[in-house]
Amino acid sequence: MKINWFPGHMHKALKEIKEELKKVDVVLYVLDARIPLSSLNPKLDELSENKPVLYILNKIDIADEKRVGVLKEKFKGENKDYISYNSNFSKNTLILDKIKKLAYKKVEKYQAKGVKPTIRCMVVGVPNSGKSSLVNNLCKKAKAVTGNKAGMTKSGQWLNAGDGVEVFDTPGTLYPNIENEDVAKKLAYVGSVRDEVLEFNSLAEDLLKLLKEKYPQNIERRYPNCQTVLDIAKLRKFVLSGGEIDLERASYMLVDDFRKGRLGKITLD
Numbered sequence: 396m397k398i399n400w401f402p403g404h405m406h407k408a409l410k411e412i413k414e415e416l417k418k419v420d421v422v423l424y425v426l427d428a429r430i431p432l433s434s435l436n437p438k439l440d441e442l443s444e445n446k447p448v449l450y451i452l453n454k455i456d457i458a459d460e461k462r463v464g465v466l467k468e469k470f471k472g473e474n475k476d477y478i479s480y481n482s483n484f485s486k487n488t489l490i491l492d493k494i495k496k497l498a499y500k501k502v503e504k505y506q507a508k509g510v511k512p513t514i515r516c517m518v519v520g521v522p523n524s525g526k527s528s529l530v531n532n533l534c535k536k537a538k539a540v541t542g543n544k545a546g547m548t549k550s551g552q553w554l555n556a557g558d559g560v561e562v563f564d565t566p567g568t569l570y571p572n573i574e575n576e577d578v579a580k581k582l583a584y585v586g587s588v589r590d591e592v593l594e595f596n597s598l599a600e601d602l603l604k605l606l607k608e609k610y611p612q613n614i615e616r617r618y619p620n621c622q623t624v625l626d627i628a629k630l631r632k633f634v635l636s637g638g639e640i641d642l643e644r645a646s647y648m649l650v651d652d653f654r655k656g657r658l659g660k661i662t663l664d
């Protein structure tokens with residue numbers, strides 16, 4: 396599967412994020428818990444320069460928590476912490492506590508002066524990992540901190556998440572790291588790569604093979620006795636007007652089932 400992409404754009408996006416990160420105390424790095432390792436972009440580490448990072452293992456509601464539990468030790472360390480999260484439902488107090496712990500140096504410095512500090516965060520991550528959802532989750536009834544008078548652009552401002560934490564309202568979109576084909580495919584399965592550049596039939600075939608290997612019961616439950624996408628198309632009786640089997644439709648269905656969590660809770664690393 397060949398994916399077209401444009402390294403020039405990626406450099407520009409990273410440069411912009413680097414600029415924004417200067418104003419930030421803690422980086423909120425949103426990862427898709429269905430592919431936590433693959434949705435990591437190693438280039439960001441170079442940029443964030445020892446800033447504290449909270450990894451948000453997002454979409455935990457449709458991920459395999461056991462597998463995530465095995466992987467998440469990778470996200471713990473000096474200046475690093477993680478949290479399993481559902482941006483549509485989780486309570487943000489858990490995140491706020493972790494943010495304050497990660498920013499303890501600033502908190503202590505200000506407390507010594509008897510002042511409560513403002514801790515500024517920026518949300519980054521690959522497309523579709525849930526950055527906008529997280530910003531909304533953190534700043535439910537948020538007003539732009541600088542006031543949002545009518546006519547003012549809302550974007551590019553600090554939003555109040557409560558408890559002394561502010562979030563920059565323009566999430567930093569990282570380009571997916573698709574130099575490695577295995578990683579690229581996983582990013583495509585979850586919808587982090589633009590669908591227009593994908594070859595869906597071969598993508599679905601590869602996804603089916605991987606799921607049959609890693610989560611055989613999940614596939615068997617929804618598509619009994621299917622070894623190929625053609626089998627799935629036949630099972631669902633997807634036929635074109637000329638009588639030909641509609642492989643395309645079955646391919647889209649399988650990928651969509653995975654994306655929406657209809658195949659169950661799955662994590663592919």
Ligand SMILES: Nc1nc2c(ncn2[C@@H]2O[C@H](COP(=O)(O)OP(=O)(O)O)[C@@H](O)[C@H]2O)c(=O)[nH]1
Pocket residue numbers: 453454455456457480481482483484520521522523524525526527528529566656
């Ligand atoms: N199941 C589930 N879906 C989520 C979660 N967070 C975000 N989404 C969905 O993932 C899709 C992409 O989210 P969005 O916030 O736009 O991602 P962004 O491109 O990183 O800003 C949307 O359909 C969201 O509703 C989550 O924790 N669980």
Ligand SMILES: [Mg+2]
Pocket residue numbers: 526527528566
């Ligand atoms: Mg967004």
